[in-house]
Amino acid sequence: MKAFSTFVMVFLMSFTLFAQIDKDLVKTEKVGDLQKVTMFYESGELHQMGYIKNDKLHGEWESFDREGNNLAKANYKNGKKVGQWMFWNNGKLSIVDYDENKIVQVKTFVEEGTQVVSN
DSSP states (O other), X not given: OHHHHHHHHHHHHHHHHGGGSOGGGEEEEEETTEEEEXXXXXXXXXXXXXXXXXXXXXXXXXXXXXXSOEEEEEEEETTEXXXXXXXXXXXXXXXXXXXXXXXXXXXXXXXXXXXXXXX
16 A cells, blocks of 8 residues: 555656646647646657646546556546545556545456456
């Protein structure tokens, strides 16, 4: 659980750091009343993408490793963590349900052969 908590903190902190990243690694575009933000690794691969509304994280955010595999999917509403978040780490899928920034439930699934088992 400590590794999972560390991963979550790194994931969340990376959102606050994107303003300090080289401008070539962060692309923004207006989509309706939202600002779409796309961040890239130094080598050019997609790192994260999501939306900002009124200077707050809003809607779905996704994070990827350098090979393009999902690391996390997160949901925000006006800067608050909401809905279902998913984290992939070493063959495990953790699903965290949020309501207004509060964790409601955590489920972890592990792939064992051809079966997915809940821990």
